[in-house]
Amino acid sequence: MSFNTIKNFFWTLKNQKSIKNWRKRNFSPPSPEFIKHQIIKNNNLENCIWIETGTYYGETTNLLAKISKKTVSIEADKKLYNLAKKKLDPLSNVEILFGKSEEMLSNAIDSNINFENICIYLDAHLCQDHLRNTKTFGTEIDATPIIREMELIKKFLKEFKNVNILIDD
Secondary structure, three states, X not given: OOHHHHHHHHHHHHHXXXXXXXXXXXXXXXXXXXXXXXXXXXXXXOOEEEEEEOOOOOHHHHHHHHHOOEEEEEEOOHHHHHHHHHHHOOOOOEEEEEOOHHHHHHHHHHOOOOOOEEEEEEOOOOOEEOOOOXXXXXXXXXXXXXXXXXXXXXXXXXXXXXXXXXXXX
């Protein structure tokens, strides 16, 4: 048996439950974490900073720290922010900011224009803590700052050689 065959077998075992649950939901959102993470890896740019909105429990932030020179994550929920700060504190290339993305994003980008490239993962929409099964901010009508976030990002497009923007939720 080849190494890739063994690797694929363990990957399937590890993710089988997530795939099965996702299939039961007719592949409706949210997609399993491992799919989001693979998309992020596939869209990473060299010499980049990643800015993430919605730190949540820090799993994606941890991945971003492994593939980027610097990661800035913005979290608006105080409990999740404190948890992420504690969990990710040992990572020297991670900065966790407390506040709403539409209030913090502009400064997060402006403070890091010395990077050649930027990747932005907008993931703080329709906020619900799926693990605690509680809503965190607003309703489907007022909890999605995506238009405002895109307007803020637009102001900085010329500052970077390459820009990748990924949107979840």
